Amino acid sequence: MKVLVAIKRVIDYNVKVRVKADNSDVDLTNVKMAMNPFCEIAVEEAVRLKEQGIASEIVVVTVGPAKxxxxxxQALALGADRAILVPTDENVTSLNVAKILQALVVQEQPDLVLLGKQAIDSDNNQTGQMLAQLTGMAQGTFASVVKVADGKAEVTREVDGGLQTVSLSLPAVVTTDLRLNEPRFAKLPDIMKAKRKPLDKKEIAELGVTLKSTVNLVRVxxxxxxxxGGKVASVAELVDKLKNEAKVI
Incomplete structure (x- = not known):
């Protein structure tokens, strides 16, 4: 079984985000970048499927700058077999990413596509659902448990009312939630091996996709x-402040 994992390069979650002086965008100058945390979970899940003998090949892909x-x-060091970079310096929208991934799905013919449920920069939570619609695949979003057997994926989803379990016929798209697993750290020997693993570059035009955005960034x-906050000396004073200052009661 082939697993395709989509990842995204984002600002490291430990870094305090700065806005440019002209409010045109986020300032990325000398900022530490990292793999989106939800994407790390997706990579870890694919590696675990391979360790269980369920997956035979893991392909990671990202759409973004050469860096x-x-x-x-990093994903190769964690256990992926090969990687694909679709280079672009444009701020690509969720729909455009989904269209690029759709073209790669046609080429690679994966049995399972794993994505983080959302990226911590744009926070859109859209790409996985859009990809499922474009490819006609079944989808399981916000996965906290994934079990694959007999040509089906059983996905336990985190929903507002609790947990929901759905059975998906493969091929399918699954987006990962925080409680699915805890990503491992790459070992130094694996980091060295990752340098020799294949990494291909595919141009957007080569995939037959035309970038088109209906969203304009106006200001950040x-x-x-x-x-x-402040301290109060008594319950009566607290009630008074809630009533007369905060005006919430």
């Missing part, structure tokens, strides 16, 4: 400053 090769090499602003 995103760093995150692909940092979150508003939060006021500091």
């Amino acid at each position: 995103a090769e760093e995150q692909l090499r 602003d940092p979150p508003a400053e939060r006021k500091g």
Whole structure:
């Protein structure tokens, strides 16, 4: 069984995001970049499927700048077999990414496509669902448990009311949630081996996709400053402040 895993290069979650002085975008100058945490979970799940003898090949792919090769090499060090970089310096929307992945699905013919449920930069939670629609595949989103057997994937989803389990016929698209697994750290020997694993580059035009966006970035602003809290001496004073200052009661 072949597993295709889509990953994304984002600002490291430990870094405080800065906005450019002209408010045109986020400032990426000298900022540490990393693999999206939800994508790390997707890679880990694919590796576990291979360790169980269920998956035979893991292919990782990303759409982004040339520097995103760093995150692909990280995925290779974690256990993926080969990687594909679709280079672009444009700010690609979720739908355009889904169309690029659709073209790669046609070429690679994977049995299972794994994606993080969302990226921590755009926070859209759209690409997996769009890819499932474009390819006509079954989909299981927000997966906290994935079991694959007999040509089917049993996915336990985290929903508002609790947990929901769905059975999907392969091929299928699954997006991963936080509680699915805990990603491993790459060992130094595996990092060295990853440098020799194949990494192909496929141009967007070669995939037959034309980038078209209906979304324009107008302005980026940092979150508003939060006021500091205060202390009260009694319950009566607290009630008074909630009623007369906060006006919530």
